[in-house]
Amino acid sequence: MDNSNIRKLFPILGQTINGYPLAYLDSAASAQKPIQVIETLKYYYEQDNANVHRGVHTLGSRATEAYEGARAKVARFIHAEWGEEIIFTRGTTSSINLVASSYARAVCKEGDEIVVSAMEHHSNLLPWQQAAKATGAVLKYIPLQTDGTFSIEEAENMITNRTKIVSISHISNVLGVANPVKQIAAIAHNRGAVIMVDGAQSIPHIKVDVQELDCDFYAFSGHKMCGPTGIGVLYGKKAYLEQMEPIEFGGEMIADVGLYDASWKELPWKFEGGTPIIAGAIGLGAAIDFLEQIGLDVIEAHDKQLTSYAVEQMKQIEHLTMYGPEEGRFGLVTFNLGKIHPHDLATVLDTYGVAIRAGHHCCQPLMRHFGASATVRASFYLYNTEADVEQFLFALNKTKEYFKEVE
Structure with a gap:
């Protein structure tokens, strides 16, 4: 993959920061957008902007065609069996x-179990905490090993016949390593449970086949994969x-409304109340086109290398x-440099044009596991x-010189 040519397709990367070329190393938080996605959004707003599913006029028809076309692209991209299995949301958190x-909240009752791991992003912890509180279910954590990962044996021990839901990240946003979700799915199904997979960090880097994984739910965000x-x-x-x-009610998701009751549309629209995220979905479709043109196998190999x-x-x-x-990282490395506070380190690196992320990365339980704030x-x-x-390594060494005492 000729990354110098690919880089030119991202307008934002052509700028300088503090006199240095921008080295954007924060794609796990949000990826940059290629010109193809930007132009697609521009074209939609300039040529096709209208609400979907409602109007019979030309603009409404074109907008609907582009919006539903994006759903079909997503279904093909992740190998869903049916287009109606794709629900557009605001992001992984909403999903x-x-x-x-x-x-x-419909299937869990007191004494049932919800199983997660302590490496999860807060978006894959807090919803389950609230569901457990609301239903009386027990929230259980797969124990972590010293390096922050967990073994398939520990996962199997934790998932029991009382388990209703298992929710695991496909790739950790702190460790950058893939979890064995296909094996965990088999264990969960053998115990009568369903599995939810947080795919926010996997979908940009690797091919995803939801049927091959046999996951029951899979969630991801467009902005981490070059989309809006x-x-x-x-x-x-x-x-x-x-x-x-549905958990949101209003226009667009109904079949019939009376004064005291209502019925819902069929899938997928019963979960997409109100005016949907039309431009975002169309932009996501353009991002999928872009990634497929390069090739996910090529992207995975490049990111690993x-x-x-x-x-x-x-x-x-x-x-x-x-x-x-040390091995098997997909696109990221998390670290500390001596006694230098992460925020101070990130601030100094920015003076050399290097954009990185500092903080707990919405993974406070995992930070505590490592004894780091x-x-x-x-x-x-x-x-x-x-x-x-x-440029990143140069900036790190300059930061050491700046702080002098790092031990």
């Missing part, structure tokens, strides 16, 4: 909350989505501590090059 608020902000997807197996009740290169170079920096396993995360994507890594 998980929909399942926790609708499905979990404010658009996300909930995939759910048709049988489960059909039995679930660049991450491995960064890790090997970072090992040479004295007093630098990396978190998580915060860490620094550098994340890489298809538009990053070895020159970005070299």
Whole structure:
């Protein structure tokens, strides 16, 4: 993959920060947008802007065609069996909350179990905490190993015949490693439970086949995969989505409304009340076109190679501590540098044009597992090059010189 040419497709990356070329290493938080996505959004607002499903005029028809076309692209992209298994949401957080608020509260009762791990993003913890409180279910955590991962044996021990839901990240946003979700899905199904997968960090980097994984629900966000902000997807197996009740009510999601009762449209529209995220969905469709044109296999290989290169170079920096396993990282590395506070480190790196993330990364239980209040995360994507890594390493060494005492 010629990353120098790909980089040119991202207008924002052509700027300088404090006199240095922008080395954007925060794609795990939000990826940049290629010109193809930007132009698609511009074209929609300039040529096709109208509400969907309602108007019979030309603009309404074109907008509806583009919106529903984006749904078909998503279904093909993740290998869903049916287009109606794709629900457009505001993002991964909204998707998980929909399942926790609708499905979990309907099927869980006192004494039932919801199983997660302590490595999860808060968006895959808080909804289950609330569902457990509302239903009397027990929230259980798969124990973590020293490096922050968990073993399949521990997962199997934790999932019992009382378990109703298992919810696990496909790839950790702190460790950058993939969890064995297909194996966990098999265990969950053998115990009579369903599995929800947080795919926010996996969908940008690897091919995802929800049927091959045999997951019951899969959630992801558009903005992490070169699409717009404010658009996300909930995939759910048709049988489960059909039995679930909507949690938002209003226009567009109804079949019939009386004064005291109403009935809902069929899938997927019963979960998309009000004016949907039309431009966001169309922009997400353009992002999928872009990623497929490059090839997910090519993107995965590039991201792994660049991450491995960064890790090997970072090992040479004295007093630098990396978190998580050394092998199998998908596009990110989380670390601390001696006694330098992560926010101070990120601030100094910014003066050298390097954008990274500092904080608890919405993973406070995992931070506590490592005995850290915060860490620094550098994340890489298809538009990053070895020159970005070299600029990052240069800035790290300059930061050590600036603070002098790092031990």
